[in-house]
Amino acid sequence: MADAHVAASQGPGLRVWALPGIGEVRAGDDIAKAIAVAVGAAGADTGSGPADGLVDGLVDGDILLVTSKIVSKAEGRLVEAADREAAIDAETVRVVARRGPLRIVENRQGLVMAAAGVDASNTPAGTVLLLPEDPDASARAIRRGLRDELGVDVGVVVTDTFGRPWRAGLTDVAIGAAGVRVLDDLRGGTDAHGNPLSATVVATADELAAAGDLVKGKAAGLPVAVVRGLGHLVGEDADDGAGARALVRPAAEDMFRLGTSEAVREAVTQRRTVRAFTAEPVDGGALRRAVAAAVTAPAPHHTTPWRFVLLESAEARVRLLDAMRDAWIADLRRDGKSEESIARRVRRGDVLRNAPCLVVPCLVADGAHTYGDERRDAAEREMFVVAAGAGVQNFLVALAGERLGSAWVSSTMFCREVVREVLDLPADWDPMGAVAVGHPAQAPKARPAREASDFIETR
The missing domain is CATH 3.40.109.10 (NADH Oxidase)
Known part of the structure; x- marks a missing residue:
């Protein structure tokens, strides 16, 4: 590893590493510019270059995984809220499930998650951090900014941490995306045995988000990761389309939309x-x-x-x-x-x-x-x-x-x-x-x- 504070994992043709040097983000900061500065500093600090290819600057086809928290801070989504529950109420469109103080809700971005994504950790007392107003638009802005700053065509995925039905533990998923194919539809193809694939649609953006979380960590102060080796998922045809919104299952197709006592009341x-x-x-x-x-x-x-x-x-x-x-x-x-x-x-x-x-x-x-x-x-x-x-x-x-x-x-x-x-x-x-x-x-x-x-x- 070129530097002890750069986490990296490697597989055949695939590299994932966390980008150091982002620093504290405040309202009005330019995320793309902060990433560009960190990329330059990392390359100069490690002396790495094209030969070792670990942190040799961004190249076309790289995918950046950006934690939503720094995006929210840059966009001024830190708000005063003496009562976190009131902030959750304001961001909630529909209560999906409730157990004690825990609420799983659909928020104004269309995401179903705990507490509407309202975060009270690592924020000043009396404040909470809301999710970006439009995570797909945030991803598009970062992508355009990196093209202007570094002249590279990269994909950007904005990530946040979710719990999941039927599974213990948390993982990062994509809540915003630009320039990345968020779903890989394999239907119509065949498997290794020639069997037709009739229901296989891979959530590639969520898989990328989870891979980035492995190297960013939850408390390491590394809010951005880079994936290299999946350039086929990046391109103009994936740019500025449905974004991560395409990962949200439509209500008519959601078999579990009415799965709790709260949902019975909704019915x-x-x-x-x-x-x-x-x-x-x-x-x-x-x-x-x-x-x-x-x-x-x-x-x-x-x-x-x-x-x-x-x-x-x-x-x-x-x-x-x-x-x-x-x-x-x-x-x-x-x-x-x-x-x-x-x-x-x-x-x-x-x-x-x-x-x-x-x-x-x-x-x-x-x-x-x-x-x-x-x-x-x-x-x-x-x-x-x-x-x-x-x-x-x-x-x-x-x-x-x-x-x-x-x-x-x-x-x-x-x-x-x-x-x-x-x-x-x-x-x-x-x-x-x-x-x-x-x-x-x-x-x-x-x-x-x-x-x-x-x-x-x-x-």
């Missing part, structure tokens, strides 16, 4: 009535898992008053909906509605017809008590109706957790005899509306804000 609050669906089929397993959640609802007298009729075939749906439409039209004509008005109302009711799956929840009150008293008998019936509603709500929330859209419509309650006849249901099964289920054709509209206090009376 409740994010559930929407969906009226337009794609033609994509609905997984029968997802429907059955939603029913399993539905039947955990509370019910009177230890009964199980829920039944769910799944109309998964188009033929069954059309037969039921045609019969219900005819019954509805007959009702509207009895009400004296015009044929134009009737046609308009029927069109508005097509949400059930346009869904790829239809579910009819039914109430079976076979455990109800009979008192022979009108007041108590009415209350008994209401108990079972409330239990049926709780089951339907569980069902809708579980569908949201399965990333399925749904719409509860009351129509079957107005023609129960028709529904029972068409579906060949027992006489004591009371249809409690119908639920259209499918994959949403578009993102739901934002729900108007509702303040819980508007619905609360305290005594």
Whole structure:
């Protein structure tokens, strides 16, 4: 090793070393210029040159791994905060999980991490350090600065330390990148045995970040590392594109987005009535898992008053909906509605017809008590109706957790005899509306804000 304070690791064709001499970074400092000065000082100090190639200045194709903390300091992200929790609140978009004082959240940069990346270590009392406002933009600025200062075309990765689900310990990952291919998509190729690769997309930027962390260390005061030997990952085609943002899994593809009690609450609050669906089929397993959640609802007298009729075939749906439409039209004509008005109302009711799956929840009150008293008998019936509603709500929330859209419509309650006849249901099964289920054709509209206090009376 050319110098004792320069950590380096070498493999076939690959070198990774930490760059000494960066020093303390303050607001307004130019990170690219600080790196350029440190590169020159390291080369002069060690006397290394092209022959040994360890710290012989930066060359085209090198990749710099820059700890986000110095980027944040240079960008003035050190802020006064008497309460770190308040700072975390300000940076949080969504709480993913919570255990005691620890919060895993999605922050304003779209990153899911502990405490929104708010750092209170190695900062003056009463202050905290926030992540860079736009880490990809920070990486691009450093890359351009190094090109201006040293005339080299390098890649830049801004790194931060993350914990990981299912794995103990911390590692550095990429939160910003410029000029680096952050994902290496190997799908469509084959492995050494000729087997097709169908799901292999390598997070190269995260692997680079972790390699740099091995030589930078957490407490060595070496915030920048250099990787040499992976020039094929660097180039104009990788510059200023999606950056490290491409490493953040889209919400629609995140299988674990709803994996905690906090996420269950989110499923409740994010559930929407969906009226337009794609033609994509609905997984029968997802429907059955939603029913399993539905039947955990509370019910009177230890009964199980829920039944769910799944109309998964188009033929069954059309037969039921045609019969219900005819019954509805007959009702509207009895009400004296015009044929134009009737046609308009029927069109508005097509949400059930346009869904790829239809579910009819039914109430079976076979455990109800009979008192022979009108007041108590009415209350008994209401108990079972409330239990049926709780089951339907569980069902809708579980569908949201399965990333399925749904719409509860009351129509079957107005023609129960028709529904029972068409579906060949027992006489004591009371249809409690119908639920259209499918994959949403578009993102739901934002729900108007509702303040819980508007619905609360305290005594």
